[in-house]
Amino acid sequence: MTDTRSAAPAAPPLAEVLAAAHVVSIPTRTRFRGIAVREAMIFDAPLGASEFSPFLEYDDAEAAPWLAAALDFGWAPQPEALRERIEVNATVPSVGAHEAPAVLARFPGCTTAKVKVAERGQSLADDVARVRAVREALGPAGLVRVDANGGWSADDAVAALAALADFDLDYAEQPSASVDELVEVRSRLRAAGVSVRIAADESVRKAEDPLAVARAGAADLLIVKAQPLGGVRRARSLVIEAGLPVVVSSALDTSAGIAMGLHLAAALPEGMLAGACGLGTVALLDGDVTASPLVPLDGAIEVRRPDLDPALLERYRAAPDREEWWRQRASRAYALLRSRRDQR
Numbered sequence: 080m081t082d083t084r085s086a087a088p089a090a091p092p093l094a095e096v097l098a099a100a101h102v103v104s105i106p107t108r109t110r111f112r113g114i115a116v117r118e119a120m121i122f123d124a125p126l127g128a129s130e131f132s133p134f135l136e137y138d139d140a141e142a143a144p145w146l147a148a149a150l151d152f153g154w155a156p157q158p159e160a161l162r163e164r165i166e167v168n169a170t171v172p173s174v175g176a177h178e179a180p181a182v183l184a185r186f187p188g189c190t191t192a193k194v195k196v197a198e199r200g201q202s203l204a205d206d207v208a209r210v211r212a213v214r215e216a217l218g219p220a221g222l223v224r225v226d227a228n229g230g231w232s233a234d235d236a237v238a239a240l241a242a243l244a245d246f247d248l249d250y251a252e253q254p255s256a257s258v259d260e261l262v263e264v265r266s267r268l269r270a271a272g273v274s275v276r277i278a279a280d281e282s283v284r285k286a287e288d289p290l291a292v293a294r295a296g297a298a299d300l301l302i303v304k305a306q307p308l309g310g311v312r313r314a315r316s317l318v319i320e321a322g323l324p325v326v327v328s329s330a331l332d333t334s335a336g337i338a339m340g341l342h343l344a345a346a347l348p349e350g351m352l353a354g355a356c357g358l359g360t361v362a363l364l365d366g367d368v369t370a371s372p373l374v375p376l377d378g379a380i381e382v383r384r385p386d387l388d389p390a391l392l393e394r395y396r397a398a399p400d401r402e403e404w405w406r407q408r409a410s411r412a413y414a415l416l417r418s419r420r421d422q423r
């Protein structure tokens with residue numbers, strides 16, 4: 080087998096990359112992260128569909144690894160898939176508790192759910208009600224996770240997780256923003272006898288050094304996303320180096336980006352996956368770029384690359400000014416990747 084970890088990153092010429100690009104704008108079914116319309120650049124690449132979709136507010140430096148990931152997935156051979164299907168969690172945005180069962184119904188067969196908490200403008204009572212509704216819907220055998228996106232101070236996190244402990248949480252994802260706070264929250268919860276595992280997400284994907292959180296002993300597991308970590312091959316080697324169990328997640332991608340996450344999850348060595356992955360989110364979109372979307376069925380998604388559908392690319396085609404914005408963004412990110420490579 081080829082050693083894909085040491086292989087050079089894919090470097091197709093920019094003109095070829097832009098010639099393969101389609102910019103789409105797809106409505107979400109429920110506001111997620113404040114997003115009502117998801118924009119993405121989709122590539123009809125030589126090795127299959129690929130995606131470049133950093134969130135709009137990210138600057139070029141943060142967007143560059145997302146492009147590296149897209150180029151790698153579309154233009155370079157990927158590590159061998161060791162699994163055919165990946166179990167996924169339902170993702171419950173910060174909706175009212177009464178809406179939770181309808182959201183869960185979009186994830187058929189999923190027995191694990193991740194619930195967004197600590198949303199700005201909402202209270203701990205809102206979080207408790209939403210988590211209670213999800214726990215009741217899943218029953219005692221289900222697994223319930225929460226994701227605060229770093230929204231709590233250390234004090235708030237300890238109080239909130241003590242209150243949510245009644246619902247027997249699988250883990251709490253990024254309860255507070257900094258690595259130091261995660262260390263503090265983790266040790267204070269232990270001292271208080273609250274046993275909930277801590278997962279790091281932003282501390283991995285937004286950090287200069289994605290392994291610092293693991294070295295600091297600040298987390299029990301890591302959330303890894305292929306696009307911000309520079310692609311399947313780079314993310315896979317980081318995970319192996321970190322040595323902590325992981326959950327592979329996504330970024331509200333279309334099926335083209337979800338395929339990248341599925342291939343990462345499928346390529347991880349035995350024993351490294353810490354349960355269901357956060358790759359079911361096409362169910363939160365109101366459209367897709369393929370006629371056979373990568374959505375959960377019986378709680379899992381098969382590992383494959385989707386066929387792009389020209390009619391859907393046309394239906395969700397972004398307005399000309401947005402298309403131009405993405406082409407310029409991709410060109411700047413490409414130039415950054417090139418200059419970083421030249422400096423090495």
Ligand SMILES: O=C(O)CCC(=O)C1=CC=C[C@@H](O)[C@@H]1C(=O)O
Binds near residue numbers: 112330331357
């Ligand atoms: O992990 C999941 O269940 C789905 C993906 C997900 O939650 C996220 C996708 C996109 C942006 C992030 O704010 C968010 C996350 O924080 O994990």
Ligand SMILES: [Mg+2]
Binds near residue numbers: 226228252253280
């Ligand atoms: Mg998260």
